Amino acid sequence: MTAAVETGLTTTIHGDRVSLLRVLGPAHVWALGVGIVLVGEFTGWNFAADKGGALAALIVCWIVGLLYTSVAMIDSEVTSTVAAAGGQYAQAKHIVGPLMAFNVALFLVFAYTMLEVSDAILLGDTIVAKAGVEGLTHNSFIAATIVVLAWLNYRGVLMTLNVNFVITAIAYISIVILFFSVSPWTQGAVLKLNELVTPGNSLPYGWIGVIAAFQFGIWYYLGIEGTTQAAEEVRSPARSLPYGTMAGMITLLIAAAMTWYVCASLMPWEYLGITYYPLWDAGKLTGSPLLENLLFIATLLAALASANGCINDAARAWFSLGRDRYLPSWFSAVHPRYRTPYRSILFLLPIALAFAFIADLNQAITFSILSGVLQYTFMSINIMMFRKKWPLGSIRRGYTHPFHPLPAIVLFCLCMVTFFAIFLGFGSQLIAMTIFYFLISLWFHFYRYKFVRRGDQFSMPWPKPQGY
Amino acid sequence: MWMGLSYVCWGIAAVLAAWMLYDWFKVDTTYSEAVLTSSREGELEAVSEKHRI
Numbered sequence: 001m002t003a004a005v006e007t008g009l010t011t012t013i014h015g016d017r018v019s020l021l022r023v024l025g026p027a028h029v030w031a032l033g034v035g036i037v038l039v040g041e042f043t044g045w046n047f048a049a050d051k052g053g054a055l056a057a058l059i060v061c062w063i064v065g066l067l068y069t070s071v072a073m074i075d076s077e078v079t080s081t082v083a084a085a086g087g088q089y090a091q092a093k094h095i096v097g098p099l100m101a102f103n104v105a106l107f108l109v110f111a112y113t114m115l116e117v118s119d120a121i122l123l124g125d126t127i128v129a130k131a132g133v134e135g136l137t138h139n140s141f142i143a144a145t146i147v148v149l150a151w152l153n154y155r156g157v158l159m160t161l162n163v164n165f166v167i168t169a170i171a172y173i174s175i176v177i178l179f180f181s182v183s184p185w186t187q188g189a190v191l192k193l194n195e196l197v198t199p200g201n202s203l204p205y206g207w208i209g210v211i212a213a214f215q216f217g218i219w220y221y222l223g224i225e226g227t228t229q230a231a232e233e234v235r236s237p238a239r240s241l242p243y244g245t246m247a248g249m250i251t252l253l254i255a256a257a258m259t260w261y262v263c264a265s266l267m268p269w270e271y272l273g274i275t276y277y278p279l280w281d282a283g284k285l286t287g288s289p290l291l292e293n294l295l296f297i298a299t300l301l302a303a304l305a306s307a308n309g310c311i312n313d314a315a316r317a318w319f320s321l322g323r324d325r326y327l328p329s330w331f332s333a334v335h336p337r338y339r340t341p342y343r344s345i346l347f348l349l350p351i352a353l354a355f356a357f358i359a360d361l362n363q364a365i366t367f368s369i370l371s372g373v374l375q376y377t378f379m380s381i382n383i384m385m386f387r388k389k390w391p392l393g394s395i396r397r398g399y400t401h402p403f404h405p406l407p408a409i410v411l412f413c414l415c416m417v418t419f420f421a422i423f424l425g426f427g428s429q430l431i432a433m434t435i436f437y438f439l440i441s442l443w444f445h446f447y448r449y450k451f452v453r454r455g456d457q458f459s460m461p462w463p464k465p466q467g468y
Numbered sequence: 469m470w471m472g473l474s475y476v477c478w479g480i481a482a483v484l485a486a487w488m489l490y491d492w493f494k495v496d497t498t499y500s501e502a503v504l505t506s507s508r509e510g511e512l513e514a515v516s517e518k519h520r521i
Contacts (some may be wrong), residue, residue: 017506069492132472151484154491232509270508323507333504335495346492349485459509 021339028242030163035305044219052209055202068221070411073401076242080398083237085321087228108317114368116310123303174298191265214421238398291391293420301430380412389465
């Protein structure tokens with residue numbers, strides 16, 4: 001189609017193709033990454049205290065922080081080179097191969113859709129807890145959350161991530177306000193860390209408790225790698241993606257440390273490990289109605305921002321699968337007016353609603369974490385292959401991560417520890433998911449791959465890999 | 469108040485879902501499948517973009 005097309009939608013299309021719009025900057029990348037993750041400070045990380053005590057929650061905060069710093073550095077390098085929607089899927093396709101790429105895309109869709117479901121359930125439960133009205137259920141709030149955010153995503157990526165930036169910033173600032181409101185420089189006035197975390201109770205289950213805590217320590221940072229899904233919609237991928245991702249990781253490390261310090265200084269580990277609202281509870285425990293309400297609203301906003309980013313990312317991963325014919329190409333349609341992958345957004349909407357209505361929070365979170373850790377394991381292997389096939393100097397990189405291969409080795413080892421921790425808590429789900437990915441891989445290899453246009457799927461203008 | 473808010477949420481969800489389904493139908497019947505699925509990976513189009521809404 002070369003001529004302009006005038007329609008009832010008052011849309012004009014010039015050129016040959018309808019593509020996603022390149023309208024985003026580094027702030028949007030930050031909003032996407034931190035927006036997805038920040039809900040983990042408001043709920044999730046604290047279950048690590050139940051597994052191993054308050055000190056274990058702090059230890060995994062730093063060690064899992066190391067895992068995610070490796071993820072952010074590795075991701076920044078590869079994505080600044082492979083700037084395509086689908087993020088890690090496009091990376092896997094070019095660097096490892098189609099079967100890995102198909103699996104990675106499914107990891108992405110599962111991780112983000114299940115996280116979206118968890119966010120919607122959390123938001124609904126938080127409102128019901130606040131209301132305290134008999135007969136009030138969370139279903140209406142879940143439906144409104146998922147549908148309104150899908151609608152926002154449907155209408156355009158710029159407004160979606162502008163909204164995410166504002167609500168993420170408010171949620172983040174609320175943590176900072178809480179931190180400075182409790183006089184963090186003075187123990188005894190409000191905070192009682194030395195009374196609540198003592199040598200006798202800091203690690204109640206010993207070091208195996210620390211290992212078990214890894215499963216929920218992931219929540220401090222789960223989803224920061226989602227920034228790469230914006231690769232095809234940022235104006236300058238080589239600059240914006242590394243900048244937004246690394247800034248997001250620094251932001252989260254600070255938020256995680258502040259969150260642990262305030263919560264562990266206000267609540268005994270036995271309660272901290274089981275509450276669904278550690279920061280909201282911390283706000284209540286200060287005795288200030290202002291802080292209590294601020295943290296209540298911030299919990300809702302963090303859940304909204306996370307679900308919003310997850311819809312954005314899951315839809316782009318699904319869209320990319322359709323575009324390469326790994327799934328029917330019907331899914332690769334772009335809205336001619338809003339320039340969004342509208343069919344993928346609409347297809348995933350009822351799936352998210354169904355899971356939100358029938359699944360419980362723990363199951364949804366576990367499936368999200370499992371898919372996330374599978375993805376991180378892939379990333380450690382992916383970067384080794386990337387550096388080997390295309391060494392430094394052979395292609396232009398927007399960012400080169402330091403100390404290679406140390407981050408990849410650290411990432412791989414920490415993923416193995418996390419798998420073990422998940423096996424301790426949710427062994428049957430781990431085995432079930434592994435069987436699922438094995439069977440779906442067989443389907444792809446023996447049935448679906450024959451529909452793929454093999455030459456078209458490799459779009460990067462790179463030289464042949466070393467040793468080819 | 470909370471029960472009222474709950475009903476409002478159902479209403480908003482229903483209206484927006486219906487709008488998206490209507491828009492989906494309108495777009496799919498207005499444009500050809502070739503145009504809608506014409507996106508290609510990694511294309512840089514910002515320089516020549518003349519898209520107008």
